[in-house]
Amino acid sequence: MKISDLTELALRNLRESVLRNSLTTVGISVGVASLVAMLSLGTGLQQLLSQRLAKSGLFDTVFVSSRRDLRGGMGREEERKGPTPGESRVLDEPARQEMERLPNVSEAYPDIRFATELRYEDKPHLTMISALPLSAKSNDAFDGMQGNFFSSDTGAEVILQKSFAEELLGKTPPLGAAEPNVAELAKPLLGKELTMRYAQRQAAPSTQPSLREKDTSVADDGVESAAYSVVSREQKLRIVGVSDLDPETMRGPTRAKVFLPLGLAESLHIMQPTDLREISRAATDQPVYSSVSVRVKNPAQVQAVEDAIKKMGFNTFSILDASNSLRQVFRVLYAFLGIFGSLALTVASIGIVNTLVMAILERRREIGIMKAIGASDGDIKKLFFAEAGAMGILGGIVGVVLGWAIGQIINFGTNIWLKSQSLPTEHFWVVPLWLVVFSIVFAFFVSLVSGLYPAARAARLDPVQALRYE
Amino acid sequence: MKTAPAVASARGTLAVRIENLCRHYRMGETVIRAVDGVSVEIRAGEFVALLGSSGSGKSSVLNLIAGLDRPTSGSVVVQDRDLAKLSREDLAKYRLHVVGMVFQSFNLIASMTLAENVELPLRFAEVDRSQRGNLAREALEHVGLRARMNHRPSELSGGEQQRAALARALINRPQLLLADEPTGNLDSHTGTEIMNMVREFNHELGMTVVMVTHERALAERYAQRMIFLADGKLIDDRTNSDRINNDRANAAAAADPREPGGRP
Numbered sequence: 067m068k069i070s071d072l073t074e075l076a077l078r079n080l081r082e083s084v085l086r087n088s089l090t091t092v093g094i095s096v097g098v099a100s101l102v103a104m105l106s107l108g109t110g111l112q113q114l115l116s117q118r119l120a121k122s123g124l125f126d127t128v129f130v131s132s133r134r135d136l137r138g139g140m141g142r143e144e145e146r147k148g149p150t151p152g153e154s155r156v157l158d159e160p161a162r163q164e165m166e167r168l169p170n171v172s173e174a175y176p177d178i179r180f181a182t183e184l185r186y187e188d189k190p191h192l193t194m195i196s197a198l199p200l201s202a203k204s205n206d207a208f209d210g211m212q213g214n215f216f217s218s219d220t221g222a223e224v225i226l227q228k229s230f231a232e233e234l235l236g237k238t239p240p241l242g243a244a245e246p247n248v249a250e251l252a253k254p255l256l257g258k259e260l261t262m263r264y265a266q267r268q269a270a271p272s273t274q275p276s277l278r279e280k281d282t283s284v285a286d287d288g289v290e291s292a293a294y295s296v297v298s299r300e301q302k303l304r305i306v307g308v309s310d311l312d313p314e315t316m317r318g319p320t321r322a323k324v325f326l327p328l329g330l331a332e333s334l335h336i337m338q339p340t341d342l343r344e345i346s347r348a349a350t351d352q353p354v355y356s357s358v359s360v361r362v363k364n365p366a367q368v369q370a371v372e373d374a375i376k377k378m379g380f381n382t383f384s385i386l387d388a389s390n391s392l393r394q395v396f397r398v399l400y401a402f403l404g405i406f407g408s409l410a411l412t413v414a415s416i417g418i419v420n421t422l423v424m425a426i427l428e429r430r431r432e433i434g435i436m437k438a439i440g441a442s443d444g445d446i447k448k449l450f451f452a453e454a455g456a457m458g459i460l461g462g463i464v465g466v467v468l469g470w471a472i473g474q475i476i477n478f479g480t481n482i483w484l485k486s487q488s489l490p491t492e493h494f495w496v497v498p499l500w501l502v503v504f505s506i507v508f509a510f511f512v513s514l515v516s517g518l519y520p521a522a523r524a525a526r527l528d529p530v531q532a533l534r535y536e
Numbered sequence: 537m538k539t540a541p542a543v544a545s546a547r548g549t550l551a552v553r554i555e556n557l558c559r560h561y562r563m564g565e566t567v568i569r570a571v572d573g574v575s576v577e578i579r580a581g582e583f584v585a586l587l588g589s590s591g592s593g594k595s596s597v598l599n600l601i602a603g604l605d606r607p608t609s610g611s612v613v614v615q616d617r618d619l620a621k622l623s624r625e626d627l628a629k630y631r632l633h634v635v636g637m638v639f640q641s642f643n644l645i646a647s648m649t650l651a652e653n654v655e656l657p658l659r660f661a662e663v664d665r666s667q668r669g670n671l672a673r674e675a676l677e678h679v680g681l682r683a684r685m686n687h688r689p690s691e692l693s694g695g696e697q698q699r700a701a702l703a704r705a706l707i708n709r710p711q712l713l714l715a716d717e718p719t720g721n722l723d724s725h726t727g728t729e730i731m732n733m734v735r736e737f738n739h740e741l742g743m744t745v746v747m748v749t750h751e752r753a754l755a756e757r758y759a760q761r762m763i764f765l766a767d768g769k770l771i772d773d774r775t776n777s778d779r780i781n782n783d784r785a786n787a788a789a790a791a792d793p794r795e796p797g798g799r800p
Contacts, residue, residue, distance in 0.1 A: 071659045082647050435643045438604060439657045439704065440632025442625055529604045533643065 067445050076452035083425070090414075090421040091461045097411030098465025098509045102501060103472050104407035105400065110473075110496040112396045128360040128372050129383045130165065130174075132157040155379040157355045165360050168374050170367040175199045176355040178331045179322060180338055185261040186234050193230060195262070196322035197331035201361065212252030213307035219329030224260055224303040230323035231255055231308045252308035259302055265337035266299045296337050411509065414461070415516040418454055422520030425453070426527070433524055434532025443525040450521035451514060458513025462506035469505070470497050551712065551744040552578040552601060557610035559596050559768075570596040572768035573610070580711070583738045583745045585755035585776075588765035594748045595716055597765065601746060602635050602714050603627045614712065632660055636705030636743075640717035642697040644689040644704075650676060651685040654704045661708060675703040679733060695726030702733055706741075713737060715747040719754065731758050 067075075080087045132155065155161065165174040178197040183190050202208070203215040208225075216223050226234070231251040303326070338356060362371045372382045426433070433446055473495030481491040559571040571593045578584055586594040599605040600612050603619050612619045614634060622630060631637075644653045655672040663671070676682050679699040689697050698718060705713060715734060719727030735758055738745045749755055755762050756776060764772035 067659055068662055070665075075659075078647065431643075432645055435645060436656070436660075437628070438602070438631065438637050438639075438643070440628060440660045440708070442628035442660070444625070445628075445660055530599050533604075533639070 067441075067448060072448055072452040073456070075449055076456050079425070079429075079449075079453055080456060083428070086421055086424070087457060090417045091457050091464065093414035093417040094411070094458060094461025094509055094513065095465035095468055097408075097414035098462050098505050099468035099472060100410040101404070101407035101508070102466055102469025102497060102505050103495075104403035105501055105505075106469065106473050106495050106497045108396065108400050108403045109498055109501065110494040111399075113496055114492055114494065115392065125385050126362045126364070126368065127384065128362060128368060128375060129177075129357055130157065130360055130375055131357040131381045131383070132355075133379065133381055157358060157380060159353060161378065161380070162355065162358050164378065165358065165375060168360075168371060170363050170371055172361045172363050173199060173201060174358055174360045175328055176332075176353070177357040177359055178326075178328070178336065178338065179356070180264070180336055182265075183263045184324065185263070186258070191230075191233060193233075193324050194322040195324045195326060197326045197328040198225075199328045208307075208309055208311075210248065210310035211307050212249055212310075213256045213305070215307060216327040217306070219327050220333060221306075221327055222301065222303050222330060223306045223327060224262075225307040225309060225325045226255065226305060227309055227323040227325075248308060248310040255305050255308060258305050260305060262301045262303055264299055264301065264334065266297045267335045267337045268295050268297055299334070301334065411512055415512050418457060418513055418516035419519060421457075422450055422454060422517060423523070426450075426520060426524045430527065430532045433527050434529045437527070437529035438533060446527070447521040447525040450524050451517045454513045454517025454521070455510055458510040459506060461513070462509030465509060466497075466502050466505050473497060549580045550577060551580040551582070551615065552576075552746070553611075553613040554578075554597070554601070555611050555613070557597070557600060557612060558608045559593075559600060559605065560608045569768045571600065571607070574765070574768070574770045575610075576763060576770065576773065578744060578746065580744050581738070581742050583735070583758065583760045584747070585759035585762045586746065586748045586765060587750065587752060587755055587762055589750060591767075592765040593768035594750075594765050596768075598714055598716055598746060598748045601712070602637055603630050628660075632657060633708055634710055634712055636708065636710040636713045638698065638701045638705050638713070638715045638718045640720035642689070642694070642701045642721070644697055644700055646689055649686050649688055650681060650692070650700045650703075653689070653700060654685075654707055657704065657708050671707055672703075675707045676700070678706065679703045693726070694722050695729055698722060698726075698730050699733065702730070702737075706737065709741075711744060713743045713745045715745065717748055717750070719749075719751075727754070734758070 162174050162176060165171060176197075179194065181192065181194050183192050184195075185191070198216075200216060200219050208215060211225070213225075216225070228248050228251060231248075232246065234255065235251065237246060237251070332353075335353075360371060360375065362368050368384050368386045372384055372386070375382050436446065477493060477495045480494060484491050554574055554576045557571055557574045558569070561568045561570055574593075574597060586597060588594045596605070600607055600619070601614070603622070607620055610620075614630070617630065617634075619627065619630065644650075645656070648656070651669075651672045654675050655668045658668045658671060673682060673685065676685050679702055681696060681699055681703065684692060684696065689700070692700070698721075713734065718730055718734065722730060731754065734745060734747070737743045747755075747759065752762075759776055761773070761775050763770060
């Protein structure tokens with residue numbers, strides 16, 4: 067039989083017992099809706115997370131650390147293959163410049179990060195401070211900032227993160243309460259002065275510093291001795307901005323709440339933990355960095371730049387790595403959500419089997435007549451398949467609409483709640499086109515599989531027996 | 537297998553050859569010999585009645601000729617096709633193109649209109665939709681039901697339903713018309729009407745007709761040959777001289793329209 071005839075006959079048969087077939091189709095719709103609901107929740111969460119990561123402005127950044135940094139020993143492949151930490155290269159100024167010269171790199175700047183004391187209105191506050199290059203201005207984190215970004219790379223200026231501003235004003239809200247408005251926090255602080263106390267590293271005059279070059283060999287008999295002194299200093303800083311968002315979301319507990327211009331921070335020669343480690347090894351008062359951030363011109367080049375830096379002998383980390391493992395996590399999450407979503411569809415497919423077996427009993431005589439006037443086993447089989455498939459497609463379409471509607475309601479509901487908590491609204495529930503197509507095709511496929519047994523049974527029916535049946 | 541030619545093969549050639557046909561059913565421990573060693577030859581264009589009481593095996597023989605059932609042993613050869621050796625697929629094609637069937641209980645599909653019922657075999661034969669409509673109209677015209685083609689079977693009388701069933705049997709221009717008690721559910725007047733149509737198909741289209749009936753009078757009136765079955769065995773096979781005489785009278789009546797008792 068032709069497809070058009072099959073479809074026509076199948077739809078006619080479905081209309082004949084409209085209640086039963088509608089109920090079965092509703093069953094499929096619910097199954098598909100639950101599948102769509104589960105998978106679109108997965109997609110929504112993934113998109114939400116990816117957007118958050120992208121907003122952090124770190125997608126185009128490679129973090130470089132020395133293999134001498136024992137804290138980072140994670141037993142990675144390249145760490146096990148490469149030289150031992152003691153032999154590996156120092157992350158210093160020449161290395162930074164070399165990275166900056168790599169293709170597709172827009173800048174490479176050291177991470178200067180230290181904990182110190184800030185005095186505001188004669189009250190001391192201990193906090194983590196980090197230095198930012200002027201290019202960080204484009205970071206989305208500074209979008210909602212009050213005041214201005216640094217006027218120059220060496221200006222005696224400071225930007226505060228909102229939570230530190232709260233601390234300075236003594237307004238730290240209790241946990242769970244609504245956060246105060248950043249504009250209100252910034253008003254009394256902008257233009258005010260802070261005093262930063264810091265440890266400055268000064269070359270000791272008694273020893274001639276010798277500049278070490280790329281040669282990092284320690285099998286050097288004539289070890290030169292080096293020394294420097296550490297002096298406590300103060301620096302006055304003017305508050306120019308208060309940022310609403312946290313530019314260092316990814317950093318976890320070591321994230322800074324106060325930011326200095328990078329040029330200023332470098333000129334101050336602030337003592338850092340790595341200095342102490344390196345002084346025992348090499349005689350130099352050249353700065354040695356604990357880590358360097360390398361900005362890549364295009365996020366697509368991150369992998370290539372990472373590889374090039376690894377070849378130079380450093381450890382690298384980028385959000386790309388994080389998002390790779392994240393994608394893995396989401397794949398597993400997807401599979402689980404998919405399995406749970408499919409459960410309802412499985413139940414619905416049993417409904418199809420039941421409906422079609424009932425239909426065979428009811429239409430036994432009709433099948434006998436069709437066979438007597440020339441229908442082949444294949445024709446009867448195809449007819450039942452067409453009925454199953456039609457229920458599948460109809461159920462799939464209704465199910466997708468239903469799933470989408472449920473998603474919209476949940477989006478609406480959660481956003482009302484988020485607004486009541488004065489949090490920004492989000493789209494948790496995303497139904498991408500592929501999911502729509504996949505769900506309908508999947509429902510169709512499941513229905514056909516459900517139709518296998520009834521179709522085979524109908525086709526095998528003995529026409530003589532069927533015609534005798536009243 | 538190709539679509540059957542529109543007109544049956546030449547009269548007098550062998551249409552159906554049944555040789556030592558057996559159909560046994562197992563019912564628990566006992567074996568029922570519904571058909572037990574029947575051998576018959578039917579010529580093309582013949583009108584044959586299969587007679588016998590209920591349980592004599594006449595319907596079983598008809599189902600075997602129709603290719604709805606397979607013999608336990610023996611053979612049914614229709615136009616050089618041994619039905620026992622055909623695949624299920626080929627047997628379906630045989631039923632579609634070679635055989636037309638009418639039943640005691642009409643067997644129209646209740647959810648379809650007359651036109652849809654009549655064109656159903658054409659759907660299985662994958663005939664184009666536009667052609668199908670014309671053929672169905674033509675067939676219904678032939679049985680005088682053109683005006684009722686969009687009615688459902690339940691809206692028609694028994695006689696009309698059987699006429700529609702005849703139109704359906706006719707639509708693929710089969711060589712072999714098999715009728716299983718075609719007048720069993722009809723009053724004598726409508727029964728006559730149906731039988732006259734069957735005879736017309738036999739005469740004008742040259743279709744071979746095999747009719748199962750338990751009414752001897754009906755057989756004597758219409759069939760050229762009567763085959764008697766009892767307990768699955770052939771007990772008598774005789775040419776119907778009455779019918780042949782009738783035919784002569786009818787032919788004369790057709791030649792002279794004033795003669796009473798002419799063909800209706």
